[in-house]
Amino acid sequence: MATFHCEIKSGHKGAAADHAAYIARQGWHSKRGDLLFTGHGNLPPWTSDQPGLLWKAADQFERSNGAAYRELVIALPRELGTEELRSLVARMVIELVGNKPYQYAVHAPTSSLEGQDNPHLHLMYSDRLPDEVDRPAERMFSRYNPKNPATGGCRKDNAGRSRAQLREDLIAKRKAVADLQNEYLARKGCSTRVDHRTLKEQGVARRAERHLGPARINDMSAGEKRKYTALRRRADGDEGGPTAV
Template sequence: MAIYHLSMQIISRSKGQSAVAAAAYRSGEKLHDERTDEQKFYARDVEPETMILTPTNAPEWMKDRNRLWNEVEKVEKRKDSQLARELNIALPGELNHEQQKELIQSFAQHEFVQKGMVADIAIHRDDANNPHAHIMLTMRNVDQNGFGKKNRDWNADFANAKENNRGYVKNSEGCLSIREQWANYANKALEKAQSNERITHLSHENRGLEVLPTIHLGHVAHDMEKKGKQSQRGQVNRERQEYNQVVIDLQTYRRQKEAHLQKMKEKEKQFSFSTEVEKTQIQKAASLLNQQVVSLDDIYKRHSELRKMSDRHDPIERHFHVQQQQFLNVSNYYDHVSDLEREIKQNEEKVDELKGALNPFKLKENNMLKRRYLDKISDLESDKANYESNIQGYKESLRFSNEEEFYERYKEFSHQKENRQHQIKYEKEQIQVETKVLLQAEEAIKMAKIREVSSHYPDLKTAGKYLSYDNALKLEKHIDMAKKTPVTLEVIEKA
């Protein structure tokens, strides 16, 4: 879920802060602070993704982070000097890394750099659930020689940033606040990425929400919570989340109650224009759908579900039919193999008998008979090999390796097929029963609507039964007008 967070602060020497140290901490780079002659380095588990954006008239050296912020420290002489402005912005988790980078670059370029500020950007992804960016901004005009005077016009963008965290642009007509601008940039990026998530700069109060907003943890509290230690800010969020859950439960109850009351009113109106038979038909459909009140949308939805159930039957039955034919084919092949093996054995026995014959006068005749039987055996062996080859082609699809396994699988399949056919038969009967009940209820609901609409048009009270449901819906749109000016049947027919 995309979250909105944008906070702003001034990095100031009066607070004991250093622009070089701040840049080193956010970028994860080792920087040398020339003013204090100290090395500034803060190791990070995940290396930040950094970039420096400069105005077109800025010198090339401003893209060097170490020199950029040391020059800022040099040009600011006062002990209470304001050194830089900074924004801390939560990046939408629905965007990938490249999309997040493109978003923050576009925002900084158009909102700050084009106005003349240098933007030092660092994207932090230490926590996969909390990707965010730091944007450090310079406070003085720049030219080819470096920094000039402080630009007081930029202060309006960050007016009262510390006090109310709003940062409204006060001096430009029609210009949106920085906070609102960020929401617009982020939402366009989410839309481009085909995400349905959106963020808003508005407070819960301004949005009319009863739930309390959680507060930003900050890196100190976030690190504590990550290590299993409870922080004060984390405790505030836990209490607010607990409160919000109660509010959400109450809101859900109110919505459900309002929906129930609305449905009961609809049922009362529906029944006031229904016959006793129609009331019974509508009630049957309501019971079937396990609802107190049934609408045409409910009926149409169930019709669609029943059609999908029915559509699933045909492919299942076709599948069983195809498999049944395959099992029959293999069974027939095994029968043929068995018959051929019997014939082969019979012919082999006759050959053996001829070998044992000792009458020398029938030797030639016996040899001819022997040759005939051997040729017959050869033909039978060839036929048997063909049937066995056909059987081999079914072993993988029917999952068997020998004749015994085949008949076990055939038996399992037959049992499975019989059970599935019984189930399909039962489902078809149920679909028919439900469809009949739903059709009767659909007709009853439509007739109730026709009578209700007809009651507002005096000339239709007797002709109501001839009014179609679609035309009743068209006339329903003009009931308020009909209450003020009677509409005759002639006028309705022309319309």
């Protein structure tokens, strides 16, 4: 069944290139064997359409206390086929990133608890907003100069925004993710729906499920896994009912 999960993370300077290699399953990460597809876009000209150069430059030139990248990690409906997921992800990227530089990858590892595919999206993007100024790499990540933009770096998307505004933006992103997934689930003829709201906001009187982690799952017996999975499905509204956060 489809379940809703959407979180945003920040990566510090020096971590961007390595993380990009991880999500793209490059180098020794390729042994995981769970990559479905990747993509990128809105890259500055000096990258020659190579996303790795963007993240290497962010690691080198971003301010020491600045985020080198943001990342959205989103669970995708396992009811959808690969081509349907491609279409869904393409629309998500447009909705969530806009014109900012980005790179994404979709992984589909086998769940160690239920033995089913667990497709999810890693969407990395830069907060640096492109404009009409053609900047070299080192200038793109320098401080923005509002009086003379050509002499400074690209403005950051979250610059000057309050914590409340950032929270509202995250809620809007989560809702957009849920709405798009539900559109594709309905088109597929599936009755399952996802909901971006908290259980409390949905009026569901139970605690949110805790992440078990691979180590704890590996310590569970086959019987314990079956029991846990059955309880999870019953809490989510029987075998085929809608699922929540």
